[in-house]
Structures are given as C-alpha cells and as structure tokens.
Amino acid sequence: MQEHNDLSTEIYDLLKGGRQLSISGITRELKARNLNEHRLIVTGYLRALHDLDCLNEFDLSPSKIYTLKNTGDAGNFTKSGAGDVKKTCGCTEGGTDGAGGF
Numbered sequence: 413m414q415e416h417n418d419l420s421t422e423i424y425d426l427l428k429g430g431r432q433l434s435i436s437g438i439t440r441e442l443k444a445r446n447l448n449e450h451r452l453i454v455t456g457y458l459r460a461l462h463d464l465d466c467l468n469e470f471d472l473s474p475s476k477i478y479t480l481k482n483t484g485d486a487g488n489f490t491k492s493g494a495g496d497v498k499k500t501c502g503c504t505e506g507g508t509d510g511a512g513g514f
Contacts, residue, residue, distance in 0.1 A: 419457055439454045
C-alpha cells in the first residue's frame, strides 16, 4: 500500500464543501485515492471523529451520512502551516485522557 496522509486529512478532503457521504461512499472514494481501508475500519474511524465532535452523523436507515461539523468552515479541523489538516479538540498528543491525541 502507498504512503498517504492520515485518514482524517483524507476524510476532511472528501467532505469539504458541504458534501454528504455515507460510509460506503467514503470507503469507495478512499479506494479511488488508493487508500484501501476495510469498511469496518472506516466505520470506526468515522465514529471516533463524530465522538470528537468533528463530524455530523445522520441516520438515514440503513445508512449513516457524514458531513463536516460546520459546513461554512473547516469545523473542528484546522490547517497547520504545512497545509496538513489537524483536529483541534480537548485531546492533546500524549495526553492523559486516553484518546492519545489527534
């Protein structure tokens, strides 16, 4: 598998501009970018981003639809000086909250 940006950067890129995608849609588009993550891995990752308040999750049975938290801006994602997308939240890298940072 090729080296790539972290999954949060790729998900941000997929959802920016107000896009709404299901888990299978996100997995399919990641695969088109040569990121062959299993659908269950992507599902867990999306759930974690939702729990960290980065994404909105809408239940459209039987699917879940994801959008960025604030479609007018980057939500809780911010770009560092190097252009990388990072999540700003209460978690800090190496923190003691059990989240391990983001």
